[in-house]
Amino acid sequence: MRPIESILRNFVELHPDDAARAIEALDTAESVRLLKTLPTPFAARLIERLSPHRAAPLLEQLEPDRVRDLLEKLSARTGALVLKNLGDEKRDVVMGGLPERNARWLRELAEYPPETAGGMMDPKVVSFPLDLTVQQAAAAIRRAPREALHYLYVTKRDGELVGVLTMRDLLLAKPQQPIEPLVRRPIVSVPATMERDEVVDLMTERRFLALPVVDSENKLVGVVKHDTAMEAQQLEAFEDLQKMTGAGGDEQALSPVTTVVKRRLPWLLVNLVTAFMAAAVVGLFENVIAQVTALAVLLPVVAGQGGNTGSQSLAVVMRGIALREFGPGKGKAVVFKELMGGVFNGLGVAIVTSLAVFLWYQSLGLAGVIGGAMVVNMAAAALSGAVIPMALKAVGRDPAQSASIFLTTVTDIIGFGAFLGFAMVMMPWLPKG
Numbered sequence: 001m002r003p004i005e006s007i008l009r010n011f012v013e014l015h016p017d018d019a020a021r022a023i024e025a026l027d028t029a030e031s032v033r034l035l036k037t038l039p040t041p042f043a044a045r046l047i048e049r050l051s052p053h054r055a056a057p058l059l060e061q062l063e064p065d066r067v068r069d070l071l072e073k074l075s076a077r078t079g080a081l082v083l084k085n086l087g088d089e090k091r092d093v094v095m096g097g098l099p100e101r102n103a104r105w106l107r108e109l110a111e112y113p114p115e116t117a118g119g120m121m122d123p124k125v126v127s128f129p130l131d132l133t134v135q136q137a138a139a140a141i142r143r144a145p146r147e148a149l150h151y152l153y154v155t156k157r158d159g160e161l162v163g164v165l166t167m168r169d170l171l172l173a174k175p176q177q178p179i180e181p182l183v184r185r186p187i188v189s190v191p192a193t194m195e196r197d198e199v200v201d202l203m204t205e206r207r208f209l210a211l212p213v214v215d216s217e218n219k220l221v222g223v224v225k226h227d228t229a230m231e232a233q234q235l236e237a238f239e240d241l242q243k244m245t246g247a248g249g250d251e252q253a254l255s256p257v258t259t260v261v262k263r264r265l266p267w268l269l270v271n272l273v274t275a276f277m278a279a280a281v282v283g284l285f286e287n288v289i290a291q292v293t294a295l296a297v298l299l300p301v302v303a304g305q306g307g308n309t310g311s312q313s314l315a316v317v318m319r320g321i322a323l324r325e326f327g328p329g330k331g332k333a334v335v336f337k338e339l340m341g342g343v344f345n346g347l348g349v350a351i352v353t354s355l356a357v358f359l360w361y362q363s364l365g366l367a368g369v370i371g372g373a374m375v376v377n378m379a380a381a382a383l384s385g386a387v388i389p390m391a392l393k394a395v396g397r398d399p400a401q402s403a404s405i406f407l408t409t410v411t412d413i414i415g416f417g418a419f420l421g422f423a424m425v426m427m428p429w430l431p432k433g
Contacts, residue, residue, distance in 0.1 A: 008034065012042045020049035032061040040066075044073035047082065056085035064093045071098065071106070076123050080109035108221065117199045118192030120229070121213040121222030127153040130162055130183065135175035137165070150210035150223050154183045159219040161212055163187045189214045192221060203229045271405050278412035285420035292430045294361055295423055298370055302419045305349060306377040306411035313338045313385025314407055321389060335386045342382025346375035365429030373419035377411060380418075384410040 012019045023031050023046055035043050035058060047055050047070055059067050059082060071079045071094070083091055083106055095103050105123040112118030126144040128137050141149070152165035163185030173182055189212040190199055203211055203226060211229075213222045282289075282299070289295050317334060320326050326334055354371035358364060388403050388410075423430060 009038060009042055012038065012045055016045045016049055020046055024050060024054055028057050028061065031058055035062070036066075040069045041073055044070050048074055048078050055082050060087060060090055064090075064097060067094045068097050072102070076105050076109055080106050080119075081114065084110050112192055115196045116192065117190045117194040117196070117211075117213050117224055118221070120196060120199065121192070121224050122228070123222040124148045125150060125153065125212070125220065125223040127155045127159075127161075127220050128165070128179070130154055130156055130180055132179050133175065134170060134173045134177050134179055134182075137170060137179050138175075150225065151212075153187075153212055153220060154179065155220050161187065161189055161214050161218055161220045187212065189218075189220075190224070191216070199224055200229050267405060271408075274405065274409035274412075277409060278416060281413050281416045282420065285424065288420055288424050288427065291427070291432055292366075292423060294363075294366060294431060295420065298357065298366075299416065299419065301353065302370065302373050302377055302415045303412055305353075305374060306381040306415040307408060309342055309345065309378040310381035310385040310407045310411050311404065313342070313382040314389065314403055315385075317386045317389050318403070321393060331390050335383065335390070338382045338386040339379060342379040343375065345382075346378030349378065350374040361431055363429070363431045365426045366431065369419065369422040369426050369430070372422050373415065376418040377415035380414040381407070381411045 011022075023034065026034070035046070038046070047059075050058075059070070062070075067090075071083075074082070083094070086094070095106070098106070109119065109121070109123060112121075114120070124145070124147070126140075126148045128140055132140065137152075141152070152167065152170070154162045154165055156162060163183040164187050165179060165182055166184065169182045169184075170179070173179075188202070188206060188208070190202065192213050192215055199211065203224070209226050211224045212220055213224060215221050317338070320334065350371040353374050354367040357370050358367040361367075384407055388406050392403065
């Protein structure tokens with residue numbers, strides 16, 4: 001083995017996450033060359049840690065036999081995601097040479113969207129027929145692959161999930177006793193179509209190490225493991241954070257430029273339209289600004305405080321929705337709480353701001369204008385930060401999807417309108433020029 005190959009192998013073995021990041025920073029040709037020098041187990045550790053859209057182009061350049069060997073070492077879930085990103089021709093060639101059982105698993109996983117229980121599950125799960133004896137069940141456990149044993153699931157002969165066995169009951173039973181009386185039922189399971197966030201909530205609530213996944217006929221098709229659910233929870237949190245700003249939920253740091261443009265440009269154009277709406281509000285008061293130039297200086301202060309207040313409210317309500325901290329009928333209480341918080345915070349900020357403006361411009365009128373605008377804008381911003389995600393959820397949309405863009409629009413329009421409207425009313429008491 002050449003020294004460079006030995007160093008690379010040790011790097012992957014000891015620091016696989018760092019190695020994956022290093023591979024992603026290279027161009028495709030160089031990454032493929034390095035993958036070819038690694039033994040299959042080490043290459044699979046790298047592929048497991050790459051994003052599917054980054055791993056797929058690398059596998060496109062490898063021989064089909066090499067890809068099949070890598071798929072045998074990857075988790076079924078990762079393998080299915082990578083296959084979905086392969087070209088049709090390459091995918092068909094690779095799948096055609098896989099053992100039928102493995103190919104069936106991968107095809108089934110690829111059919112489920114990644115944000116469902118079916119897309120999260122591991123299809124390699126061991127179950128035991130209901131008509132076994134205790135002795136036969138114990139022998140089956142010894143023969144089963146250790147990595148596929150999560151709980152002792154029991155099914156009918158056609159695969160329908162019946163219940164679960166505990167190891168304690170099995171060990172204390174007589175060898176020739178049938179296991180059917182020992183089966184605990186009903187069992188908590190999730191349909192393959194259940195949304196990812198619901199699966200995570202259920203697993204967190206029940207503190208299970210794994211949840212069985214069933215199809216429409218209640219047949220056991222896989223299992224969602226605890227670590228997979230926790231990874232999904234973290235991924236969903238990051239996706240929501242990105243969506244709030246108009247970026248794609250599936251976008252990553254090294255996503256292709258085409259993905260960046262496709263995911264972001266539509267919302268940037270929406271943001272442009274909303275910016276013109278706010279500018280139009282300012283345009284209605286051009287004469288006022290022309291007479292009192294201090295208003296132009298203070299406009300960003302009003303808009304900035306409104307934006308910060310709305311973002312705080314939005315973050316708290318988004319957390320409440322994601323973690324189900326409030327159920328149906330509690331939305332009004334949350335909205336009222338945020339509104340009152342905005343009003344009282346607005347009063348506090350208004351006092352400080354008015355004092356600062358008075359010391360700066362020596363004008364009670366200007367201090368009163370910005371104080372009144374601050375209270376109105378911060379109250380409206382807090383209210384909007386609570387209402388916008390709830391409204392999106394009520395109409396069946398993702399409450400995180402570009403919520404901050406809509407929030408900015410509301411706070412800018414109301415903030416500018418309130419500030420300049422108060423200024424128009426208070427014109428006789430404002431400093432000219």
